[in-house]
Amino acid sequence: MSISLKVNGTVRTLDVPPEMPLLWALRDELDLKGTKYGCGVSQCGACTVHVNGVATRSCQTQVGTAVGKDIITIEGLSPDGMHAVQKAWEELDVPQCGYCQAGQMMAAAALLATKPKPTDADIDTAMNRNLCRCATYLRIRQAIHRAADIKGGAATSAAGSSKPGSTDQR
Amino acid sequence: MTTTEQTPGVTRRDFLRVSALVGGGLMLASYAEPLEAIERLGPLSAAADPTLSAYVRITPDGVVTIIGKNPEIGQGIKTMLPMLIAEEMDADWATVKVEQGDLDSTKYQAQIAGGSTATPTNWLPMRRVGAAARAMLVAAAAKQWNVPASELTTAKGVVTHAASKRTASYGSLATLAATMPAPDLATVPLKDPKRFTLIGTRVKTVDLRNIITGKPMFGIDVMVPNMHYATFLKCPVYAGKVQSANLDEIRKLPGVTHAFVVDGGTQLTGLLGGVAIVGTSWWRIQQARKQLKVTWNEGATATQSSAGFAAKAAEFAAGKPQRSLRKDGDVDAALASAAKVIKADYVYPFISHAPLEPQNCTAHFKDGKCEIWAPSQTPDAGRSLVANTLGIKPDQITVHLIRAGGGFGRRLNNDYMVEAAWIAKEAGVPVKLLWTREDDIQHDFYRPGGFHYFTGGLDASGKLIAFKDHFVSFGEGERFAPSADMGPTEFPAKFVPHLAFDASVMPLGVPTGALRAPRSNALSFAIQGFIDELAHAAGKDPMQFRIDLLNSELPSAPAPAGPGGAPPQAGFDAARMRGVLEQLREVSGWGKKTLPKGTGMGVAFYFSHRGYFAEVVQATVSKAGAITVDKIWAVGDVGSEIINPNHAEQQVQGAAMDGLSQAYGQEITFTAGRADQSNFNNYPLLRMNKAAPIEVHWRKTDFPPTGIGEPALPPVIPALINAIFMATGKRVRSIPLSKVDLRWS
Numbered sequence: 001m002s003i004s005l006k007v008n009g010t011v012r013t014l015d016v017p018p019e020m021p022l023l024w025a026l027r028d029e030l031d032l033k034g035t036k037y038g039c040g041v042s043q044c045g046a047c048t049v050h051v052n053g054v055a056t057r058s059c060q061t062q063v064g065t066a067v068g069k070d071i072i073t074i075e076g077l078s079p080d081g082m083h084a085v086q087k088a089w090e091e092l093d094v095p096q097c098g099y100c101q102a103g104q105m106m107a108a109a110a111l112l113a114t115k116p117k118p119t120d121a122d123i124d125t126a127m128n129r130n131l132c133r134c135a136t137y138l139r140i141r142q143a144i145h146r147a148a149d150i151k152g153g154a155a156t157s158a159a160g161s162s163k164p165g166s167t168d169q170r
Numbered sequence: 171m172t173t174t175e176q177t178p179g180v181t182r183r184d185f186l187r188v189s190a191l192v193g194g195g196l197m198l199a200s201y202a203e204p205l206e207a208i209e210r211l212g213p214l215s216a217a218a219d220p221t222l223s224a225y226v227r228i229t230p231d232g233v234v235t236i237i238g239k240n241p242e243i244g245q246g247i248k249t250m251l252p253m254l255i256a257e258e259m260d261a262d263w264a265t266v267k268v269e270q271g272d273l274d275s276t277k278y279q280a281q282i283a284g285g286s287t288a289t290p291t292n293w294l295p296m297r298r299v300g301a302a303a304r305a306m307l308v309a310a311a312a313k314q315w316n317v318p319a320s321e322l323t324t325a326k327g328v329v330t331h332a333a334s335k336r337t338a339s340y341g342s343l344a345t346l347a348a349t350m351p352a353p354d355l356a357t358v359p360l361k362d363p364k365r366f367t368l369i370g371t372r373v374k375t376v377d378l379r380n381i382i383t384g385k386p387m388f389g390i391d392v393m394v395p396n397m398h399y400a401t402f403l404k405c406p407v408y409a410g411k412v413q414s415a416n417l418d419e420i421r422k423l424p425g426v427t428h429a430f431v432v433d434g435g436t437q438l439t440g441l442l443g444g445v446a447i448v449g450t451s452w453w454r455i456q457q458a459r460k461q462l463k464v465t466w467n468e469g470a471t472a473t474q475s476s477a478g479f480a481a482k483a484a485e486f487a488a489g490k491p492q493r494s495l496r497k498d499g500d501v502d503a504a505l506a507s508a509a510k511v512i513k514a515d516y517v518y519p520f521i522s523h524a525p526l527e528p529q530n531c532t533a534h535f536k537d538g539k540c541e542i543w544a545p546s547q548t549p550d551a552g553r554s555l556v557a558n559t560l561g562i563k564p565d566q567i568t569v570h571l572i573r574a575g576g577g578f579g580r581r582l583n584n585d586y587m588v589e590a591a592w593i594a595k596e597a598g599v600p601v602k603l604l605w606t607r608e609d610d611i612q613h614d615f616y617r618p619g620g621f622h623y624f625t626g627g628l629d630a631s632g633k634l635i636a637f638k639d640h641f642v643s644f645g646e647g648e649r650f651a652p653s654a655d656m657g658p659t660e661f662p663a664k665f666v667p668h669l670a671f672d673a674s675v676m677p678l679g680v681p682t683g684a685l686r687a688p689r690s691n692a693l694s695f696a697i698q699g700f701i702d703e704l705a706h707a708a709g710k711d712p713m714q715f716r717i718d719l720l721n722s723e724l725p726s727a728p729a730p731a732g733p734g735g736a737p738p739q740a741g742f743d744a745a746r747m748r749g750v751l752e753q754l755r756e757v758s759g760w761g762k763k764t765l766p767k768g769t770g771m772g773v774a775f776y777f778s779h780r781g782y783f784a785e786v787v788q789a790t791v792s793k794a795g796a797i798t799v800d801k802i803w804a805v806g807d808v809g810s811e812i813i814n815p816n817h818a819e820q821q822v823q824g825a826a827m828d829g830l831s832q833a834y835g836q837e838i839t840f841t842a843g844r845a846d847q848s849n850f851n852n853y854p855l856l857r858m859n860k861a862a863p864i865e866v867h868w869r870k871t872d873f874p875p876t877g878i879g880e881p882a883l884p885p886v887i888p889a890l891i892n893a894i895f896m897a898t899g900k901r902v903r904s905i906p907l908s909k910v911d912l913r914w915s
Contacts, residue, residue, distance in 0.1 A: 016451075024453035028399070033391040034384020036575070038526045039607040043850035046526060074384030081383040089382045093374040096820055097244025098381035099388060099527045099575025124859040131850060133526040133576045134244050135827030136820070137861030 003063055007032065008076025018064025023047045025063045026073060034074035034102045038131065045130030048103035049073050055110035074102035077109060085109045088147035096134035104130050108144050117148050224277060225255060225299045228307075232341025234261045234327060237271040238376075239278035240288055241547050243525075243577030245879045246817030247288050249376045251296050253814060257368040258300030258361060259307075261340070262327035268376040273549045273569035281571065283547040284582050284684070286779035286877025289813065293875050294360075301358045303347075310347035311338050325367075363811060372816040377573070389545035389572045390604060392532040398427060399452040400593045400601040401459050404444035404613055407468040407843035408679055409436055411443040415464040420447060423461060425454025428597045432589075438681040439615075441559050441588045448597045452604055471679025471843035476520075476619075479840075482676045483621040483642040487515070491640050491672030493648070496658035498724075499668035504636035508627030512707045515623050516696035517904040519837040520616040522845075522853060523685055527575020528610040531590035534600035535560070540567045544587050545574030552584030556591045567591075578828070579684040583615050611853055612845040615683025616838055618644055618654040622696040627668075632708030634719060636668040639697075644678035651678045653688040659742065660693060661777065662701070665722050680840060686828060687880040690778035691887070695833075695905060698774035698888035703901060712892060713760050713773050717751055720744045742777050746871060750784045750805045751775055753869050758786040758803040768792065768914070769800070770896025774888035781881025782807040782869075785826065787862075789893040795912035797834070799862035799890065802826050804882055809875040812868050822866045822882040829886035831856035835908040854908075 004013050005022075007030060014029045026032045026049070038046035040059050047058040050072040077083045085105045088094075095101045104127070111118055111126040118126070123144050132140065227235040236255050238248035252268045255261075271278055280291065304324055311329040312319040315336055323330050327340045363369070380387055405411065412431045420429040426449045434443035445464055449455040486492075505511055532543040540562065546552045549569045557564045574581055590603040605613075620643050627636030644651040656671065663669055685691060705715035723744050751773075754760070760771065768791055775784035788800040804822050812818045835854040839846045847853040891902045898914045 020453055024451070028451055028453070031393070032384075033386035036388075036526075037390065037528070037604075039850050041607070041849055041851065044526065077384075081379065086382045090374075090378055093378060093816055093820075095244075095375060095378065095381045096246070096824055097526070097574065097576045098375075098377070099244075099525075101381055102384045105382065127858045129857075131526060131855050131857065133524060133578070133855060134820075135824045135831070135856055135861065137827065137856075137858045138823060138863065139820075141858070141861070 003067060005063065005066055005071060006069065007071045008073060016063060019062050021059050022049070022061040022063050022066050023058040026058060032073050032075050036099055036102060038100065044100070045107060046100050046103040048106040048130065050106060050110060053110065053113060055107045074106060077105065083109060084147040084150040085112065087150055088143040091146060092139050092143045094136050094139040094143050096136055100130060100132045104132065104140055108147065111144065112147055112151060116151060118144060226303050228340050228344035230341050230344055232327065232339050233267060234265065234340060235267045235269055237269050239271040239281050241281065241283040241549060241571050241574065242270065243283045243547060243574040243581065245283065245821060246375060246814060247283065249373055249817065250814050251288065251292055253368055253373055254292065254296035255300035257366055258297045259304045260324035260326065263368055263373070265327065270571055273553060273571060275550055281549055283577055284579065286781065286880045289875050289877040290780060297360050298355045298358050301360050302353045302355060305353045305358055306347040306350040307340055307343050309350040310343040314338070314346060369811055369813050370815065373814045374816065387573050388527055388575050389530045389532070389543065390527055392543040392572060392602060394532060394534060394600045396600055397532065398448050398450060398597065398599045398601045399455055400446055400448045400590065400603040401452070401455045402444050402446050402589050402593065402603060403459060403462060403464065404442050405466045405468060406612065407466070407472045408681055409438060409442055409471065410466045410468040412445060413465040413467050415445050415462060420458050420462055423458040425449040425451045426458045430596055432592060439583055439585065440555060441592055446593045446596070448593060448599070448601055456606070468843065474679050474843050475841050476839040479619065479676065486642045486674040487621070487623045487640065492674040493672065495656065495671040495673050496663055497670050498663070501636050501638050501668040501670040504668035505625060505627040505638070508636055509630040510628040510707055512626045512703055513624065514700055514703055514903055515621070516699060517621050518619055518692045518695055519839070519906065520619045521685065521832055521836045522611050522614040522616055522838050523578045523580035524611060524853065524855065525574070525576030525578055525580050528605045528607055529586035530602065530604040531586045532600065532602040533590040533594040535591060535595040538562060538566060540591050542567060542587060542591060543570045543572050545572045545581060546584055546587055547577050547581040548584065552587040555584050555588045559588050560591055560595060578686045579688065580614065582684055608848045611848055615652070615681045617685035617692065618651055618682040620654065620692055624700045626700065626704045628704065628708050632710055634662070634666050634704055637662055637666040638670045639672070641671065641673045643673060643675050644682070645675035646677055650675060652682045653684050654682055655689060656693060661697065661742070662719060664724050665719050667724060679843060686825065687778050687883040690776055690884040691832070694774065694776045694884035695887040695891065698776065698885065699891050699903065702772070702888065702892040702895065711761060713751065713755050716773065716775060717748055720748045746782045746807050747775055747777060747784070750782045750807050750869050753867060754784045754786055754803060754805040757805065757865065757867050760786060768897050770893045772889045772892025772894070772896055774885040774892060776884035778884055779880045780876035781878065783881050783885050785885040785889045787886065787889040787893045789890060789897055791894055791897045791912050791914065793914055797894065797907065797912065799830060802862050802864040802886065804864060805867045805869055806882060807869040807871050808878055809873040810870055811875045813875060818878050819866045821878045823864050825880065825882035826864055826886045827856055827861060829883045830860065830862065830890065833887045833890055833905050833907055834860065835906045837906050
């Protein structure tokens with residue numbers, strides 16, 4: 001069955017059953033590999049994309065229900081990889097293995113779109129559905145605050161401290 | 171740094187070969203093989219093989235490319251090993267390109283991500299490669315300018331002759347440098363560490379941009395022409411076999427191109443029995459898999475269960491141990507005369523690695539040759555397994571090392587690799603095998619559970635005089651199951667005059683293996699927990715009790731062999747551990763704080779993988795029994811240099827959180843020979859709201875640098891347990907904590 005999806009601003013047509021999860025349509029039909037499979041049951045958040053601006057689990061979203069909606073993946077988060085979240089992630093060198101980070105960044109970008117200055121509690125609530133097996137949580141939390149500052153126009157980084165014992169505190 | 175410094179575990183001599191690059195330039199490779207073996211390969215010619223990779227390539231346009239040889243699993247090794255080369259080369263790190271090397275044990279020696287070994291085994295060899303490259307570039311400049319090499323200096327990819335104010339970029343010198351005699355790697359001078367400009371600085375992940383923009387880079391992302399997708403359903407009972415399956419029905423389903431039975435063998439680390447489905451879309455073959463009906467011959471393991479293991483352990487505990495692992499003095503006599511005797515039983519569960527990227531591998535078998543793209547921690551061992559199973563020679567197999575979405579020891583085994591290769595061969599098409607999350611959790615090489623029955627004796631002054639552990643584990647006869655062992659040098663051996671380590675093992679059909687800080691991650695909980703009990707029974711401060719114990723080392727006796735005749739772990743140095751504990755006491759404010767009831771601080775230390783770590787956890791337990799870790803202080807001694815503090819801190823944070831995650835809720839149980847858990851809903855991992863602030867401190871000592879991926883994990887679990895005791899008076903002797911009632915009033 002022919003289905004048209006608007007992904008990262010471009011309409012793409014694919015021949016898949018409408019019940020195929022958006023995750024697999026993105027990865028294996030449209031070759032957008034940034035969105036990851038981790039659990040398939042909405043537990044880990046590695047597959048998070050934006051559907052009409054809302055952080056959405058693509059493993060639980062059938063492509064048929066995404067027709068006509070605006071789908072954004074990590075590849076389309078910014079035209080040049082310079083979204084405030086990406087800049088903050090780069091400044092703080094957040095990833096370890098990196099596998100969950102696309103999902104983390106999509107969730108973080110959606111949070112900042114609705115809460116430009118999130119508190120730690122806001123971050124914990126919004127990000128608690130995204131697993132990081134390497135446990136980069138402290139840097140994720142720090143990077144979200146930093147991204148909020150970047151969006152708000154702050155120039156200097158709070159990160160990069162190398163004095164002993166001062167790393168990654170809440 | 172002197173050139174006579176020995177790297178642990180490296181005894182082979184390194185040989186350097188140099189060749190010109192096509193279009194000019196320099197290529198350096200270091201070989202660990204005897205020279206004759208290299209000569210047999212014939213002349214190394216870049217012209218004959220323009221894709222041939224080595225450690226360093228410098229092209230005339232000035233691009234310096236350094237190869238990262240080891241598997242990258244998130245530990246930052248693809249950044250760190252090239253840093254060692256770049257440091258000694260004086261390359262300009264900002265412009266250095268780093269490439270992942272394929273599997274080539276002739277060029278690259280060991281390519282392993284395991285045992286925190288990369289730092290101690292590569293600290294000198296990688297630096298020597300860089301120093302050799304620099305020496306040749308300097309020699310080229312000296313020749314070009316007709317000046318003594320001793321008058322030349324290097325920095326950021328440029329050679330300078332200060333007297334004549336001449337400079338030349340590495341790129342401009344590369345072609346001439348390739349004709350210079352290669353220095354002897356054993357004697358090439360290395361920098362004095364005081365002159366390091368890159369080592370010791372906070373360097374970012376080389377692939378950071380690709381990660382944050384979602385570029386395909388993991389095993390799951392691999393695409394090759396005509397690639398098909400594969401799913402593999404194994405018997406839920408380990409090493410069970412397929413009796414029959416409705417393959418004819420499955421083959422008719424949409425998207426399915428092949429469906430077949432894999433007989434498999436009986437080795438848990440090898441190819442096991444199951445049904446493979448191959449098709450044009452992974453999601454479609456998952457739909458087909460739901461229609462699969464298999465009758466299994468489950469085999470003997472179907473009689474095993476967690477309840478059975480616990481019952482057997484209780485039976486062992488009541489009887490005489492099967493064998494002795496270590497016996498010092500007369501522990502029973504000492505206990506009989508002790509002023510105070512404390513007994514306690516500790517138990518920990520099986521746990522799964524659960525890296526976030528499920529196991530996967532892409533393989534293409536054609537004309538007797540196999541090409542493999544594998545996110546493996548031990549690609550060389552994987553190649554041997556594939557060769558043996560498929561009946562081809564290792565040199566018929568090409569292995570590309572692909573970034574892994576986490577390792578934690580899971581990918582030390584290569585079951586997914588041999589499955590992909592076998593299925594690709596059977597199907598006759600390239601396949602990407604991808605496991606489901608359920609496959610991953612239910613077919614792991616689990617961290618084995620274990621049981622410890624401790625007895626400790628204190629004299630009237632509160633000194634520990636007798637220590638006895640009856641360790642109940644898994645295995646057969648003298649052999650422990652993988653990672654289910656305990657060594658005779660385990661602390662407090664050699665620090666208590668009367669000590670006995672005994673063991674009893676029961677048979678196990680469940681696969682087990684190394685998980686980040688294998689053995690230590692479990693033993694630390696039990697032993698450092700019990701030591702805390704002894705400290706409290708002695709009426710001593712738990713920090714001081716540990717330091718006193720570390721001060722009571724007995725006169726040295728010949729170290730007994732490890733399990734199976736393995737050498738004992740390289741020398742535990744009590745002074746280094748005391749130093750770490752003393753620094754930890756300072757930075758954590760131990761003993762100087764007044765904490766409210768419900769909040770407590772706990773301490774533990776552990777030596778593993780050559781690293782000395784001690785940690786303090788401050789935890790608050792609500793009256794309802796909910797735990798919050800307020801803060802963790804970690805102090806580590808891994809030698810003279812923290813090569814990349816940025817990643818080293820990440821490893822300590824990750825290891826500590828990993829430990830918290832294990833303590834809080836990780837447990838795999840077995841019923842009728844199969845895992846009861848299947849996904850993150852019933853196998854919970856730590857989430858953001860439980861991530862605890864952590865301070866990381868380094869105690870730098872004059873020892874050669876050692877690894878950091880593992881040793882920070884073991885202390886955190888007992889430190890948490892000990893903090894919970896201080897907060898609530900409740901002594902936790904079994905994990906996970908999700909099963910322990912911590913309510914207090």
